[in-house]
Amino acid sequence: MTRRPHVLMTTDAVGGVFTYAVDAAAGLHRSGFRVTLALLGPAPDRARREVLRALHGVETVETALPLDWLAPDETAVERSSAALAVLADRIGADLVHLNAAAQAAAGGFPCPVVVGHHSCLATWWRAVRGPVPMPADFVRRTEWTARGLAGADAVIAPTKAFAAETAEVYGIDRPLHLRNGRMRLPGGAVRASDREHFALAAGRLWDAGKNIRTLDRAAAGLGRPLIAAGPQRGPNGTAFVPERLLATGQLDEAGLAALMRRAAVFASAALYEPFGLAALEAAQTGCPLVLSDIPTHRELWDGAALFVAPEDVEGFAGAMRSVIDRPGLRADLAAAARERAARYTADAMVRRMIGLYAAFLDTPALREATA
Numbered sequence: 512m513t514r515r516p517h518v519l520m521t522t523d524a525v526g527g528v529f530t531y532a533v534d535a536a537a538g539l540h541r542s543g544f545r546v547t548l549a550l551l552g553p554a555p556d557r558a559r560r561e562v563l564r565a566l567h568g569v570e571t572v573e574t575a576l577p578l579d580w581l582a583p584d585e586t587a588v589e590r591s592s593a594a595l596a597v598l599a600d601r602i603g604a605d606l607v608h609l610n611a612a613a614q615a616a617a618g619g620f621p622c623p624v625v626v627g628h629h630s631c632l633a634t635w636w637r638a639v640r641g642p643v644p645m646p647a648d649f650v651r652r653t654e655w656t657a658r659g660l661a662g663a664d665a666v667i668a669p670t671k672a673f674a675a676e677t678a679e680v681y682g683i684d685r686p687l688h689l690r691n692g693r694m695r696l697p698g699g700a701v702r703a704s705d706r707e708h709f710a711l712a713a714g715r716l717w718d719a720g721k722n723i724r725t726l727d728r729a730a731a732g733l734g735r736p737l738i739a740a741g742p743q744r745g746p747n748g749t750a751f752v753p754e755r756l757l758a759t760g761q762l763d764e765a766g767l768a769a770l771m772r773r774a775a776v777f778a779s780a781a782l783y784e785p786f787g788l789a790a791l792e793a794a795q796t797g798c799p800l801v802l803s804d805i806p807t808h809r810e811l812w813d814g815a816a817l818f819v820a821p822e823d824v825e826g827f828a829g830a831m832r833s834v835i836d837r838p839g840l841r842a843d844l845a846a847a848a849r850e851r852a853a854r855y856t857a858d859a860m861v862r863r864m865i866g867l868y869a870a871f872l873d874t875p876a877l878r879e880a881t882a
Contacts, residue, residue: 515543515544515545516543516544516545516605516606516868516872517544517545517546517547517602517603517604517605517606518539518544518545518546518547518604518605518606518607518608518868519547519549519595519598519599519602519604519606519607519608520532520535520536520539520546520547520548520549520607520608520609520610521548521549521550521551521595521608521609521610521611521614522548522549522550522551522610523550523551523552523553523578523610523611524550524552524553524554524555524556524559525552525553525578525715525745525746526715527629527786527788527789528610528611528627528629529555529559529562530693530788531610531627531629531691531788532548532610533548533562533563533566534692534693534694534857534860534861535608535857535860535861535864536548536566536569537566537569537694537857538857538858538860538861538864539861539864539865540567540568540569541861542861542865544865545570546568546569546570547569547570547571547572547598547602547604548563548566548569548570548571548572549571549572549574549595549598550571550572550573550574551574551576551577551578551591551611551614552576552577552578552581552746553581553746554573554575555573556761558761558762558763558764561763562764572598574591574594574595574598576590576591576594576595577591578611579591579611579613579614579616579652579655579656580632580652580747581746581747585651585655588613588616588617588655589616589617590617591614592613592614592615592616592617592618592659593617593619595607595609595614595620596617596618596619596620596621599620599621599622600621604621604622605622605872606622606623606624606625606868606871606872607620607622607623607624607625608625608627609624609625609626609627609659609663610626610627610629611626611629611656611659612626612628612631612656612657612659612660612663612666613652613655613656613658613659614626614659615658615659615660615662615663616655616656616658616659616662618662622872623664623665623871623872624662624663624664624665625663625664625665625666625667625867625868625871626659626660626663626665626666626667627667627669628660628666628667628668628673628677628686629668629669629785629786630783630785631653631656631677632645632649632652632653632656633645633649633653633656633680633681634673634676634677634680634783634785635720635783636649637676637680638720638782638783638805639719639720639782639783656681657681660677660681660683661683664871665687665867665871666683666686666687667686667687667688667689667867668686668687668688668689668785669689669690669691669785669786670688670690670785670786670806670807670810670811671688671810672806672807672809672810673785673786673807674686674687674688676806687867689860689863689864689867690786690811690855690859690860690863691786691788691791691855691860692855692856692857692858692859692860692861693788693791693792693795693855693856693857694856694857695795695856696764696767696768696771696792696795696796698768698769698772698796699772699796700772700795700796700797700849701772701773701796701797701798702797702845703775703797703799703838703841703842703844703845703846704838704841704842706772706773706774706775706798706841707773707774707775708735708775708835709735709736709737709738709773709774709775709835710733710735710736710737710738710774710775710776710777710778710801710831710835711737711738711739711740711770711771711774711776711777711778711793711798712726712737712738712739712740712741712756712777712778712779712780713739713740713741713767713770713771713777713789713792713793714741714779714781714789715741715742715745716739716741716742716743716751716753716758717742717743717744717745717749717750717751718745718749719749719782720781720782720783720784721779721780721781721782721783721784722780722781722782722803722821722822723739723751723753723756723780724751725780725821725822725823725824725827726739726756726778726780726827727739727753727754727755727756728754728755728824729778729780729824729825729827729828729831730755730756730828731755731828732824732825732828732829732832733828733831733832734832735775735831735832735835736757737755737756737757737778737831738756738757738758738759738770738774739753739756739757739758739759740758740759740760740761740762740766740767740770741759741760741761741762742760742761743758743760767792768792768796771792771793771796771798772796772797772798774793774798775798775799775834775835775841776798776799776800776801776831776834776835776841776844777789777790777793777794777798777799777800777801778800778801778802778827778830778831779800779801779802779803779808780803780819780821780822780827781802781803781805781808781821782803782805782821783805784803784805784807784808785807786807786811787802787807787808787811790802790808790811790812790816791811791852791855793848794812794815794848794849794851794852795849795852796849797845797846797848797849798845798848799816799817799834799840799841799844799845799848800812800815800816800817800844800848801816801817801818801819801827801830801831801834802816802817802818802819803818803819803820803821804818804819804820804821805821811851811855812848812851814847814851815844815847815848815850815851816844816847816848817830817833817834817844
């Protein structure tokens with residue numbers, strides 16, 4: 512019997528990379544791969560532990576290794592990277608898929624390394640802080656990311672826009688473009704006419720890149736409730752305290768899906784969003800989208816959403832109000848969002864991922880898995 516090709520994939524339990532990695536691992540397993548999912552950073556909460564327990568056929572390892580953006584110094588990052596190389600060797604991995612570039616910084620991996628570049632401090636700072644020079648600590652951490660990108664055998668990015676941004680910031684060849692996808696949330700789509708008159712936002716509310724403060728201010732002129740789901744305090748101590756919107760805190764997948772099926776409109780005012788899984792999840796349920804006019808949102812949703820300048824408080828309030836108050840517009844946007852979301856499935860993502868693996872690791876076992 513031919514041995515199944517074995518992929519070691521990393522993730523954290525802090526943000527969207529967790530969702531991406533879980534969907535990817537499940538899809539790879541269904542496609543005949545053996546997958547070990549290694550968790551770094553803060554321990555998963557109860558809801559995410561339940562997700563991991565339901566991930567049948569995928570091995571999970573909680574490493575307790577630090578994430579690069581939370582690591583105290585370069586030594587900790589190098590030790591974390593080296594420990595992943597040791598893990599890859601111990602489990603006999605045929606390929607390593609790291610979902611943070613700094614995890615490749617130390618090198619020494621016994622097999623090819625693919626880096627999924629989903630975000631980084633340098634591109635975040637550029638989008639959120641603009642021309643203000645990065646602090647020394649950020650500069651140092653960016654150097655770790657640069658080393659990891661340079662040491663990878665292949666780098667992938669979730670959108671063309673973010674691939675171009677990465678190439679410009681780090682002075683490297685443009686990463687391969689491999690769009691994210693998402694498993695459909697439980698419950699299916701809901702007709703626009705059956706939705707309740709409130710707006711919804713979701714994500715890491717503490718992250719300035721999500722720009723939830725613009726929506727918090729827009730809530731004053733909305734005339735309808737604006738609910739925001741997601742953690743309000745980050746692992747680095749950053750916190751968001753709402754003044755006008757209604758914050759639910761972190762919800763599990765079912766709770767968030769239930770809100771997305773009820774809301775009349777989903778809004779994101781993000782300044783920085785290399786892909787944006789929350790918008791995709793909302794669109795899958797048939798929820799109309801009002802999005803910040805940034806390159807990644809345009810690339811993914813042009814023609815299927817309303818766009819507003821990220822800092823335009825009145826513009827967001829007016830766009831959300833129009834969707835809620837105009838049934839025809841709401842129905843048109845709902846249909847467009849649902850149709851566009853059908854392009855960004857987990858199965859499509861995994862097929863592209865396997866194609867990359869096959870081109871990169873041409874072994875009999877992998878050829879059998881991808882036949």
